[in-house]
Amino acid sequence: MVKAVVLGAAGGIGQPLALLLKSSPLIDELGLYDIVNTPGVAADLSHIATPAKVEGYLPPDDGLAKTLKGADIVVIPAGVPRKPGMTRDDLFKINAGIVRDLATGIATAVPKAFVLVISNPVNSTVPIVAEVFKKHGVFDPKRLFGVTTLDVVRASTFVAEKLGDLSLSSKVVVPVVGGHSGVTIVPLLSQSSHPLPASISEDDYKTLVHRVQFGGDEVVKAKDGAGSATLSMAYAGAEFSFKVLRALKGEKGIVAPSYVSLEADSAGAALLTKELGQELAYFSSNVELGQEGVVKINPLGKITEAEQKLIAAALPELAKNIATGVGFGTEARL
Ligand SMILES: NC(=O)C1=CN([C@@H]2O[C@H](COP(=O)(O)OP(=O)(O)OC[C@H]3O[C@@H](n4cnc5c(N)ncnc54)[C@H](O)[C@@H]3O)[C@@H](O)[C@H]2O)C=CC1
Numbered sequence: 242m243v244k245a246v247v248l249g250a251a252g253g254i255g256q257p258l259a260l261l262l263k264s265s266p267l268i269d270e271l272g273l274y275d276i277v278n279t280p281g282v283a284a285d286l287s288h289i290a291t292p293a294k295v296e297g298y299l300p301p302d303d304g305l306a307k308t309l310k311g312a313d314i315v316v317i318p319a320g321v322p323r324k325p326g327m328t329r330d331d332l333f334k335i336n337a338g339i340v341r342d343l344a345t346g347i348a349t350a351v352p353k354a355f356v357l358v359i360s361n362p363v364n365s366t367v368p369i370v371a372e373v374f375k376k377h378g379v380f381d382p383k384r385l386f387g388v389t390t391l392d393v394v395r396a397s398t399f400v401a402e403k404l405g406d407l408s409l410s411s412k413v414v415v416p417v418v419g420g421h422s423g424v425t426i427v428p429l430l431s432q433s434s435h436p437l438p439a440s441i442s443e444d445d446y447k448t449l450v451h452r453v454q455f456g457g458d459e460v461v462k463a464k465d466g467a468g469s470a471t472l473s474m475a476y477a478g479a480e481f482s483f484k485v486l487r488a489l490k491g492e493k494g495i496v497a498p499s500y501v502s503l504e505a506d507s508a509g510a511a512l513l514t515k516e517l518g519q520e521l522a523y524f525s526s527n528v529e530l531g532q533e534g535v536v537k538i539n540p541l542g543k544i545t546e547a548e549q550k551l552i553a554a555a556l557p558e559l560a561k562n563i564a565t566g567v568g569f570g571t572e573a574r575l
Pocket residue numbers: 248249250251252253254255274275276277318319320321322323332336339342343358359360361362363388389390391392421468469470471474
C-alpha cells in the first residue's frame with residue numbers, strides 16, 4: 242500500500258498534480274490538504290475510475306495530521322506564486338512560514354516519509370524543512386528532495402526545439418544542476434543525450450542557457466499577474482514523484498536530478514565539493530534513488546569552460562539562499 246499526500250492540493254499546481262497522482266497505478270491512497278477547497282477537489286477526483294482512494298482535509302479538527310497519517314510520500318506545492326516583477330526570493334517572507342509549519346506537521350506525524358518540496362524559493366525552503374526535522378530529531382537527508390524537475394523538463398523541450406524536432410523532447414535528457422532560481426539553474430548542455438549542432442553560435446548557446454534559467458519568468462510574464470507555471474510544474478512534479486515511488490517499490494538504477502542535502506551521500510558530496518571548489522550544504526545534481534531515498538549523489542562529470550563559468554556564477558547566490566533558509570529554520574528551532 243502506498244499513500245501519497247499533496248499539501249497545497251487546491252492550488253494551481255496542487256489540483257493538476259493531484260489529478261496526475263490519482264491517475265497513477267503506483268498509488269493506493271491519496272491525501273489532499275489545503276487551507277481551502279480540498280473536500281471538493283477530493284470528491285471530484287474520487288469519481289475517477291482508478292484504484293487510489295482519495296481524501297481531502299482542511300485545517301480544523303487536526304486536518305493536517307489526518308491527511309498525513311500513513312503517508313509514504315508528501316509533495317508540497319503550498320504557498321504563494323510570483324507576479325510579474327517579483328523574484329522567487331520575494332516569496333520567502335510568506336512561504337518560509339508556510340513550509341516551516343507544514344514541515345512541523347510532517348516531522349510529527351510521518352517523519353519517515355519522503356518529502357518533496359515544490360514551494361519557492363526551493364533553494365531556501367528545502368533547508369527550512371531540514372532544520373525543522375533536525376529540531377524534532379528526525380532529519381534523514383536521504384528522504385528530503387527539492388523538486389527541480391521542471392528545469393530539466395524545460396531543458397529537454399528547448400533542446401528538442403533547437404534540434405527542430407519536438408517529438409524528441411521526451412527523449413532528450415539534459416542534466417540541470419545547482420539550484421532552482423535564475424543563475425543558480427545550470428544546464429549542462431554539453432552532456433545532452435542529443436547533442437546540439439556543433440555549429441551553434443555563442444549567442445544561440447547563451448540564449449538557450451538563459452531560457453532554461455529564466456523559463457519561469459516567461460510563464461509569469463505570459464500569465465500577467467495570474468501566477469506562475471502550474472501545469473508544466475504539475476507534470477514535472479508527478480514525473481519526479483513517480484520516480485521516487487518506483488525506487489521505493491524496489492526498482493533499481495533510477496536517476497533523477499534533485500536539490501538535496503549533501504549530507505545524503507558523503508562520498509558523492511566529497512567528489513562534488515572538489516569539482517565545485519567550494520563546500521555547499523545543498524546542491525541539485527543527478528541523484529540515484531533507492532528504497533531508502535538518495536543512494537548516491539552523482540558528480541558533475543566533464544563540463545565545458547562555459548559551464549564552469551555558469552557554475553561559478555551560481556555558487557555565491559546559492560550559498561546566500563541556503564544561508565537564508567538555514568537561518569530561518571534555525572530560528573524556528575530555538
Ligand atoms: N519548484 C518549482 O519548480 C516550482 C515551484 N512553484 C511554486 O509552487 C508554489 C505554489 O504555486 P501555485 O500552485 O501556482 O500557487 P497557488 O496560489 O495557485 O496555490 C497554492 C496553494 O497553497 C495553499 N496554501 C497556502 N497556505 C497553505 C498552508 N499553510 N497549508 C496548506 N496549503 C496552503 C493555497 O490555499 C493554495 O491553494 C509557489 O510557491 C510557486 O512559486 C511554482 C512553479 C514551479
